Amino acid sequence: MKIFIYSLLIFVYAVLSGCYEHFPLKQDITRTQNEFLNQDGSKVKFPELTRGKITLMAMVYTHCPDICPMTTHNMQLIESKLSKDELEKVRFVVITFDPDRDTPDVLKKFAEIRDIDFSRWSFLSGNKQNTKEVMLKFDIKAVPADSSYDADGNLSYYIVHTDRLSLIDQNGLLRKKYVGSIVDVNEVVNDIKYLLE
Template structure:
């Protein structure tokens, strides 16, 4: 390769790199524009979906559920517990309200899933009784161990602090955010707390139709 050919090659490579960077920047701006309304509603989409660990939990009917097989619907995954004094009843009440204001076709594509951060007290029977106060269609899951729970929480980046269960009437510190799980069983994003119910009602129909 002559010096001239080498210089032309370098120039073409640089132009290709620059054009690629410009294209990526334009695409990123377009994507950000499309997601602005979602972001204002507290719905944050991940740039790349995350696979969930193959962990088996038990639902409120005593049936095993593989957490990475939450498929065919969009799942709003919430970490909480039935003895929670504040965050959980508020969150579940808001989710019930949001669901009730969505069109039936959208409701059918969504499910609310409560993962207990208190497997010591939250038996399947306790979960079923508790969730029935809000919506019998809400799903409750309890892990077999704190280790399982920690693995799942780490995978979806929803923190909690394991409690000292030896103390009477102990509480569990946990996040009020939701993990957004797509119908393919992967995590697509988060929904930040506190929720703006009206904005979520406006944005969820378009999200579930993606």
Template sequence: MTKCFSSFHKVFLSLVLILASLSPAQAQWRNFFHFAKSDSYGSNIQGTHFGHGLEAIDEQGKRFRFEDFKGKISLVYFGFTLCPDVCPTTLVHLSQLKASLNPDEAEQLQVYLITVDPERDTPERLKEYLAYFDPSFKGLVGSPEQLAHMAKSFNVFYNKVPTSAGQYTMEHSAFVFVLDQNAESVL
């Protein structure tokens, strides 16, 4: 229990420091995190039930359900592979976080990218993209209806924005959700 507890706190504190240092999204992070009496940043959301009912396909093409979050500390981020700045920056910081842990602690941590761009982000594309950051990172993609459900269950905003020449980009919330080993939200 003590080992798991200390691993969780090390991950938590490291994540908070990394997220607070993200310069492109610093204003968003300041709005999301608040200064707590414990001298750490974050919102304790224990007892909330983000993600329940989630169903998707992972980067291996296998079915993924909410229950699959159980067993490890999960860091869940919504983004997309063609994101020009915040997504890759966040994934670099998450890979640095995982690399800073000892092997036993790193084994207890799983990072997930849930794509907000299911039209372009296939399981294969997610696998290739995430391998640039850490081959152990998992990607999740769903139908537009599944994405809407996943985003709603995590209170995440996303929006398709047209650009020049008939292309588009995605606007989206840039929060990292922390789920404990029981898949309960803690940050």
């Protein structure tokens, strides 16, 4: 009998303390704002531009040969599974951690090749300090790997980085992290729908 009562008390404590909440995270990301240029070269502040929207955010770089294109594609698949009404309340944000090469023009071309709708998407490039602050906030690592020079003498390099999609709710709280390139698209869609309820 004592074991049953003890188990019941642990269960009640876990429920009351929020251990069984749908999302594992509740991190406020709105305390600091970072300035970026969007794909049109206009100044915006992140996360201010997502205010009142459920946001799916990724950090990528356009010279990435594998993970970043797959992550961006998965974001598009998620977008395709949401209704028009749901999409009115959702924002997609892509921030580069390679601002030296990923200028607004480069990001815009990267998006246009993929037929991305800029009414719902923002591609952001910032200075190194703002980029580092956002990376720190989202616990994203990026380290330049092997480098070389092309035939024109331009430095070419790849970046080893965290493979991440982040889900932010309407109140600016980071709620969940996913592995961006292999994410279960339906899981993210269901999580967005849960936040929309």
